[in-house]
Amino acid sequence: MEDSRPGSDPIVEIKEGMKAADYLCDDNIATALFLAGELNKPILAEGPAGVGKTDLSKAYSRYSGLPLIRLQCYEGLDEAKALYEWNYKKQLLCIQADRSRDLTWEQLDDDLFSEDFLLPRPLLKAITSDGRVVLLVDEVDKADVEFEAFLLEVLSDFQVSIPELGTVVARQMPFVVLTSNRTRDLSEALRRRCLYLFIDFPDPERELEIVRLRVPGVAEELARRVVAVVRYIRQMDLKKVPSISETLDWARSIMVLGRDVIDEDMIAGTLSLLIKEQKDLEKVQANIKSLARQALS
Ligand SMILES: Nc1ncnc2c1ncn2[C@@H]1O[C@H](COP(=O)(O)OP(=O)(O)O)[C@@H](O)[C@H]1O
Ligand SMILES: [Mg+2]
Structure with a gap:
């Protein structure tokens, strides 16, 4: 229509x-x-x-x-754990408290397996x-x-x-x-x-938009550079490539650090926010010069 x-x-x-x-x-x-x-x-x-x-x-x-x-x-x-459980503790307490009432087994059963004793998951x-x-x-x-x-x-x-x-x-x-x-x-x-x-990794424009949306106040230039570096790292052969969470964390950290240049030192000092595997870390560290170039291009 x-x-x-x-x-x-x-x-x-x-x-x-x-x-x-x-x-x-x-x-x-x-x-x-x-x-x-x-x-x-x-x-x-x-x-x-x-x-x-x-x-x-x-x-x-x-x-x-x-x-x-x-x-x-x-x-x-x-x-x-997903649907429901019976509240055994409450049932036991109830049985103890009810001893004096002299209930039949059926009466007790009806009481104990009623909604009052149900734990909805x-x-x-x-x-x-x-x-x-x-x-x-x-x-x-x-x-x-x-x-x-x-x-x-x-x-x-x-x-x-x-x-x-x-x-x-x-x-x-x-x-x-x-x-x-x-x-x-x-x-x-x-x-x-x-x-x-x-849902796959977003294209650069969308990732940039996500950064703008989720990191309010981020400078346009910084956001672009962060996205460029993360994308460059993503095409390296790593065990775990950085995701959108890491892009956002990294952008926020750079902002908090009050830096607006992403140079080698900056990348080296904050790499653990992007890379969470020791072997990956070594690989990326070996390429830090290209990363810094990426941030400037
Ligand atoms: N399209 C998007 N818009 C806004 N934030 C996003 C988007 N995609 C991912 N994020 C952010 O990235 C982070 C990781 O998302 P999450 O839902 O935990 O990933 P997953 O469940 O796929 O592992 C969260 O902080 C989330 O808010
Ligand atoms: Mg999840």
Whole structure:
């Protein structure tokens, strides 16, 4: 449908809104956010570390005003930690306190496995929330394959069955963002369910814009030089290349140091902000002259 009114393009609107929430979207990211909202589909954001995958959902929460619920994935994460647990301590205390009441086993069982003793974890919190929420399932590649299968089930219908209480159905579909650093391949089934978004290192103009947005007051010239040096380092053969986080940290540090020239000494003195591996550090140190030239070109 054509709509020529200025400001009525939903993609432009999202870009502007996200920028006001401190996040710079390109067209791909803004389109994914728009479609995810319209189609009620989760976004699967994949890409290298530090390119803004986690921050995407945080910024979307600020932009949309929807509360953020985060499930941080790790090896060994299980249903109990992701969905719900029974509050054993409280149950034990209750049994002790109830001794005098002489309850039957059934009565006690009904009491102990009621909502009062339920500890909701992020997924259940997202499902039972009154209003819509943003659900961030962060670093899903770190979770085990079995957990991924369980997650897929939850994402399919947003209802869970708690044997003691019955089925709980989400009142409103959460806006879901899953992130992955690609430490392992995710299942086809999970990919199929999601809108796929690959976030890569930004091009120089966009990275510069991110620096301007996230490091207020940075001098234009300094921002350009920081981005140029970081990009130069990125094309070196390193174990871990600096990401946007490092670009921002470095720009902030140079500002704090009150320097406006990026020379060899400056780079050498602040390199640990950009490079986090000993072997990489040696390689970059060996190239410090070219880096300084890069900053001046
Ligand atoms: N497009 C962007 N706009 C604004 N800030 C960004 C953008 N991309 C990355 N950043 C910043 O870079 C840093 C790293 O982002 P993060 O979301 O933690 O990366 P990831 O989850 O991909 O490892 C954060 O400080 C984030 O705010
Ligand atoms: Mg992250």
